[in-house]
Amino acid sequence: MARRRHTTGLILLGLVALGLALLPHGLSVYFRSFVLFLMMYVVLALSWNIISGFTGYTSFGHVAFYGIGAYACAILVADYRWPWLATLGAGAVVAALAAVAIGYPVLRLKGPYFAVAMLGTAEGIRVIATVWDGLTHGGLGISLPSAETSMSTYYAMLGLMAVTIGVAYAVGHSRFGIRLNAIREDEGAAEALGIDATRYKLAAFTLSAVFPAVAGGIQAYKVLYIDPPSVFFVQITIAMALMSMLGGKGTVIGPIVGAAVLYTAQELTWVNFPSAHLIAYGLFIIVIARFMPRGLVGFAIDRGWVRKGMVH
């Protein structure tokens, strides 16, 4: 029974992957770009969820890693003539190192203190990117050599999304993930039961930093121009958090659903009610928060449509 459902799920997943792989050829540039952004937000929401949903450390500064990745790509392509794909790996490494350096002190803070410290950290990095002319070209931003990149970035984002979903699934269905949950539920009790919270938190934080960095690098190569305000934009962090919460943080499917629903809703309201789209967006969030505080997946779990827990 369980195995059959597993197989059905895998077949479904394969069809979606095939569809996404074939899709861009039949689409207009606008829709191709829409799907690319949607996939990017799936990546961002799933990554945010690893530290904030699974581990319970709500980060309000995760855009920092997205920005770091974008800058790594832009600097290496524009100034050092690196091949584009290689810069994604470099961005991931830089973001991982930054995550360890930031996480080691900041993860000692809890709750709102951690959230605000991360907000401050992201802003601080934005300021550094603005004033460090020698490396980042400062407030002028960086232009990348012009090229037709909408196809290559589409496939790169698709690949990244596949990897991110795979990793999120592996974490969410493992005892590593359960131990992150234990830290979220009661860090003191978790430590008393043998969990080295510092190490686990740092691992989760680093993991959650790597994928946004790669996404930032792909995005930089797609738009071919970045500057500090656009890649360290606080609204990107808010989007990660909202999508994750809307879908159901602390689950694997939740952030995926949340990103798909929220980004589509955002795009539709923006297209149809350009002047009122933020109001519509806000109303939508209020309704969700009022009636589904644990997100769409939490709503389904509470009604018994989905099984509780990550490991059965």
Added chain:
Amino acid sequence: MGESPDQIALDVRDLRKAFGGVRAVDGCSFAVPQGRISGLIGPNGSGKTTTFNLLTGVAAPDGGQVLYRGEDIAGLKPFQVFHKGITRTFQITRVFREMTVFENMLSVTTLDVPDRAARARAEELLALVNLTHLRAEYGGRLSYGQQKLLEFARALMTDPDLILLDEPAAGVNRTLLQHLLDHIHRLQEQGKTILIVEHDMHVIMNHCERIFVMDGGVKIAEGPPAEIQRDERVIEAYFGRRRQR
């Protein structure tokens, strides 16, 4: 002093901890015998909980030693103490509320234990405390008594040698308590060492073989239950000095 070292599980020597000007534990020494059920009692504020926290790494002592198998474990972090083979439960249960009962169990084993073995152990212990039917329920939805049982079972996941129980009887009905005590005795029969902090004198006097009494941050008496019940210093600590006639 008379006992040989291999009969002592945990040797606490001159343990000290102050919070500001308050000396919560002030040179406390006692030796927990191997393979027995011991009790740690004392009036409120006598330093029992602080001692427990010092033994389990929740707080670092200002001085003194905690020798476990000849190794000083004082000042280790809680997870390090746990990996020495010492586990504990909490006075007020601390089950992981938004995790299922089964996940609560699995969270304890380290990742180098194979998944299959961890699952088997979790199932076995859940069956032991009669919680198998609730394995897919959230920890927070369990009754208080069931949470106590879950916490107890969870503490046994790694097969610890020394088990510290912080007020196991608090908030538990008699039937359930009997159930818990049966488990505790069974653990002792397997050779485990158990140390209980408890206010329920019925539990302490009927189930512990050795009792340590604390007052004012020091151990004021120790011995078997019958002796402790008659000890003048203990009666004094609990009820105050008898009026001189």
